[in-house]
Amino acid sequence: MAGTFVDVLGDRAVASAGLAFEFVDRDGTVLDSIGYPDLARRARTIAAGLTSRGLAGQRILLSLPPGLPYVTALFGCLYAGAVAVPLPPGSAHRRAVVADSAPAAAIVSGPVDLDVPVLSAADLEGDPRSWRRPDIGPDTLALVQYQGGSDAHGVMVTHANLVASAEQIERHFGATEYTGVVSWLPPYHDMGLLGGILQPVYTGSRAVLLSPEAGLATWLRLVTEMRARIGYAPRQGYEEVPSDRELAGIDLSTLDVAVTDASALSSDGFADRLAPYGFRRSALFPCYWLPEATALVAGRPAAVATTFDVDSLSPGRPARQAPGTPVLDLGTAAADLDIAIVDPLTSTRCPDGTAGEIWVSGPNVAVGYLGRPAASERRFCARLRGSTENYLRTNDFGFIHRGGLHVTEPKDALLTAL
Secondary structure, three states, rough: OOOOOHHHHHHHHHHHEEEEEEEEEEOOOOEEEEEHHHHHHHHHHHHHHHHOOOOHHHOOEEEEEOOOHHHHHHHHHOOOEEEEOOOOOOOOHHHHHHHOOOOOEEEOOOOOOOOOOOOHHHHOOOHHOOOOOOOOOOOEEEEEEEEOOOOOOEEEHHHHHHHHHHHHHHHHHHHOOOOOEEOOOOOHHHHHHHHHHHHHHHOOOEEEEEEEOHHHEEEHHHHHOOOOEEEOOOOHHHOOOOOOOOOOOOOOOOOOOEEEHHHHHHHHHHHHHHHHHHEEEHHOOOEEOOHHHHHEEEEOOOOOOOOOOOOHOOOOEEEEEOOOEEEEOEEEEOOOOEEEEEEEOEEEEOOOOEEEEEEEEOOOOOEHHHHHHHHHHHHHOOOOOOOOOOOOEEEEEEEEEOOOEEEEEOHHHHHHHO
């Protein structure tokens, strides 16, 4: 297993001459594409440009729309040993992220008002022949991920976290170099970044990336045209109801893994509506992912929900099957990841079937929050009683039922008390 994504892309560029990415607009028209050798060359070019400006090893705000410039700039930052801080253009929280992450520069498209040096694509043109591999290793910081509101914390992710998460996704979804991937998720953090961009590079597969403004019909059409095995879509995609006209010519018989964090009811409606078009219910692959765990925590094929008595879902109580609240089975943990259901008041494991706080430990768990040692200590350094192993406290509650993780709503009162 390669130690950094600089090594991953370098090896892939030598081994794979085929397409790496295609980028499409909201209607599914291909706007641009790039192969693995060219992707590595562009990464070296951008890294050389960053290095010539003294930005090697610095934090770089990466605020570009989804597309080829975003992906090449991301890898260019990694190739310069810089720390990318991805953020959607026009984010309402841009100033808060800049204040928190203190980037040395920002790579943007179009005019912006920021209190940091701003770079355009033209500023990133260096001599790729001058590029030298940066002095980085698995423990070197690679990304700072922000997700949520203006008070969101920056999650520090190392190269080792990225590589481990990419391998976990590959193993959990059964991805190979021949697996076509179509991703409609935003490419800025957790599953959109790992599943849609980094994991395909790790595996050497071809990926098609959609504009976030695309609709369900476009995603389904691209899955059909590419005969993709793996598809990523946001929750709202599984809640749309496409018309018969939009579904004309759709064939989803190749889609083995439809990744979702959608509710059980949304998934059921999606599967029923698309069954006549080759979609198999077994392809519904609900997952639980977190930026603090880089991406994937758990997931399973063939989405299934069980109803439980709502009063039995409170922390410390055994979950009781009964007509009531449906809870989706999110399957088993990703490879090399331990999921512990914990009584947060005693720091001991709960018996299977009893709800508690979800703690996770593994090589994909990030190292902490940027510039927030106290919050990092509390969130990333939880320990079970009698153990010296660090766990991530997810702040979510759930339980294990028949071997699968079931996530319930956080209990605000208990969280406040803690």
